[in-house]
Amino acid sequence: MRYKVDFLVVGSGIAGLSYALKVAGHGKVCILTKADASEGSTKYAQGGIAAVMYDPDSYEKHIADTLVAGDGICDEEVVRMTITESTERVKELIQWGVEFDKNGSHYDLHREGGHSEFRILHHKDNTGAEIERGLLNAVHNHPNITLKENQYAIDLITQHHLGMRVTKHTPDIECYGAYVFNSDTQQIDTYLAKTTILATGGLGNVYKTTTNPITATGDGVAMVHRARGGIKDMEFVQFHPTTLYNPGETPSFLITEAMRGAGAILKDKNGVEFMQKYDPRQSLAPRDIVARAIDNEMKISGESHVYLDARHIGKEQLMAHFPNIYAKCLEIGINIAKDMIPVVPGVHYACGGIAVDKKGESTIHNLFAAGECSCTGLHGGNRLASNSLLEAVVYAHNASQEAIQRVKSIKYHDEVPDWNAEGMILNEEMVLITQTRKELQEIMSNYVGIVRSDLRLQRAFDRLNLIFRETEDLYNKSVLTESLCELRNLIACGYLIIKMARARRENRGLHYSIDGIKHA
Numbered sequence: 001m002r003y004k005v006d007f008l009v010v011g012s013g014i015a016g017l018s019y020a021l022k023v024a025g026h027g028k029v030c031i032l033t034k035a036d037a038s039e040g041s042t043k044y045a046q047g048g049i050a051a052v053m054y055d056p057d058s059y060e061k062h063i064a065d066t067l068v069a070g071d072g073i074c075d076e077e078v079v080r081m082t083i084t085e086s087t088e089r090v091k092e093l094i095q096w097g098v099e100f101d102k103n104g105s106h107y108d109l110h111r112e113g114g115h116s117e118f119r120i121l122h123h124k125d126n127t128g129a130e131i132e133r134g135l136l137n138a139v140h141n142h143p144n145i146t147l148k149e150n151q152y153a154i155d156l157i158t159q160h161h162l163g164m165r166v167t168k169h170t171p172d173i174e175c176y177g178a179y180v181f182n183s184d185t186q187q188i189d190t191y192l193a194k195t196t197i198l199a200t201g202g203l204g205n206v207y208k209t210t211t212n213p214i215t216a217t218g219d220g221v222a223m224v225h226r227a228r229g230g231i232k233d234m235e236f237v238q239f240h241p242t243t244l245y246n247p248g249e250t251p252s253f254l255i256t257e258a259m260r261g262a263g264a265i266l267k268d269k270n271g272v273e274f275m276q277k278y279d280p281r282q283s284l285a286p287r288d289i290v291a292r293a294i295d296n297e298m299k300i301s302g303e304s305h306v307y308l309d310a311r312h313i314g315k316e317q318l319m320a321h322f323p324n325i326y327a328k329c330l331e332i333g334i335n336i337a338k339d340m341i342p343v344v345p346g347v348h349y350a351c352g353g354i355a356v357d358k359k360g361e362s363t364i365h366n367l368f369a370a371g372e373c374s375c376t377g378l379h380g381g382n383r384l385a386s387n388s389l390l391e392a393v394v395y396a397h398n399a400s401q402e403a404i405q406r407v408k409s410i411k412y413h414d415e416v417p418d419w420n421a422e423g424m425i426l427n428e429e430m431v432l433i434t435q436t437r438k439e440l441q442e443i444m445s446n447y448v449g450i451v452r453s454d455l456r457l458q459r460a461f462d463r464l465n466l467i468f469r470e471t472e473d474l475y476n477k478s479v480l481t482e483s484l485c486e487l488r489n490l491i492a493c494g495y496l497i498i499k500m501a502r503a504r505r506e507n508r509g510l511h512y513s514i515d516g517i518k519h520a
């Protein structure tokens, strides 16, 4: 099938949905999403969204905290712009129907690692699910928006598909839409679009242990990389310090940082605190520092996890503020009012991604990106907790304003051919894909984790090269499937992470190598 839309949106998390709501008054909008509409990292967000709301907080304090966490790599103009928009964008979420917890007439604000003030708006400990509910509801009620589930975007359409040779040095690469695998019909459809936005989320599944849902396979980043667009800062993979240690569970269940904000303390198995050895902010230091400290403690003790002690917060408060965590832990036999919680760091967030300017446009013309798949310069070397949902709404807004201005002057490229769907059905394909995916995750987790070295990165690079060639070979001869496309994309993201980690000689933010130069 061939479709034509003014605004093509790939992804139905906070970035894609809020963008769609903004542009919907100016043309036909089509949101494509590869699974159920609500599936994506947004739904699992616990802590909340950071925004400056009341005294004694101020934009300047939030800006300073973001810059400190980013370890000197943030784009200060971007930080300033994003934070000063925070209040307005959060109010829009509320107008669309999202409910945040209140304390009397004021919003109840939490605090998380690296924040000098209480500024996290939340909905108990399941903020993301509430945001997703509110936005999906607003989207379903908008007559100009069509939302299609089980639609997997495979590749962006550019001049390459009109027969032109496109390299990363080609000036003015343009996006004309996307080729999309319809899982219901098993056909590949052509979506011609005047403007396209990628809001495809993260890439946690490059690694073995992640808080990210199975949809987080770096599709947007890989598509832009293949289309020869710019990708940035991929070496900065954020590990969340406290995921529940529950071997075999995928994705890993998060124990929100807001719990440390409420007073929970990291301890070893003997109940002894250790964070004072690493940072004066102790359990509330930024994530890179806390995750490295835990990694080090685990190496010293030989244990597979450490503990988070929330017992002194009291059952009533725990149940009121963290009902999901309370219930989840109880399910596996841990009563958090009486027992310490076993925790371990897990891959959580990609600070890098599709390079975009302040209007959210990528280096490919008429292609925007917002949310976790993008790299705006806000996070630098390490994202400050709860700045991700904020970045997503700010950049969805900025991109929407630019796309609205432009859409009338853009023409469809009717000459774009349909996808050539030749290939064989290979019976052994599924097992090869599953096995290679596991191999990739092993390589990345063992050699490109919290602590890296030149030797480990070289080893990862060599191993990855082999599975890259095998997978390309498989891709070129077999009928396309979603799992094969995801595998290709995961490998592309792994490659970009390793390549950028090898290029960064200095230890900054989340990138730490034992061979790295100490940052002055």
Ligand code: FAD
Pocket (backbone or CB within 6 Å): 010, 011, 012, 013, 014, 015, 016, 032, 033, 034, 035, 037, 038, 039, 040, 041, 042, 043, 044, 045, 046, 047, 048, 049, 050, 127, 128, 151, 152, 153, 154, 199, 200, 201, 202, 211, 212, 213, 215, 216, 219, 220, 254, 348, 349, 370, 371, 372, 373, 385, 386, 387, 388, 389, 390, 392
């Ligand atoms: P997502 O919400 O991940 O949505 C991506 C969408 O793209 C999905 O709909 C997916 O199906 C779709 N998609 C992907 N590839 C394709 C494709 N090829 N074709 C079609 N569709 C595709 N951040 C905070 O600021 N505060 C928090 O409290 C917080 N807590 C978190 C807790 C957890 C457990 C996790 C995993 C993350 C948390 N984060 C938090 C990070 C934050 O939730 C995410 O960065 C953010 O939700 C990403 O939103 P998004 O719209 O970019 O992507």
Ligand code: SIN
Pocket (backbone or CB within 6 Å): 045, 046, 047, 048, 254, 255, 256, 257, 258, 349, 384, 385, 386, 387, 388
């Ligand atoms: C959390 O609740 O700890 C996650 C917050 C975030 O990732 O920003």
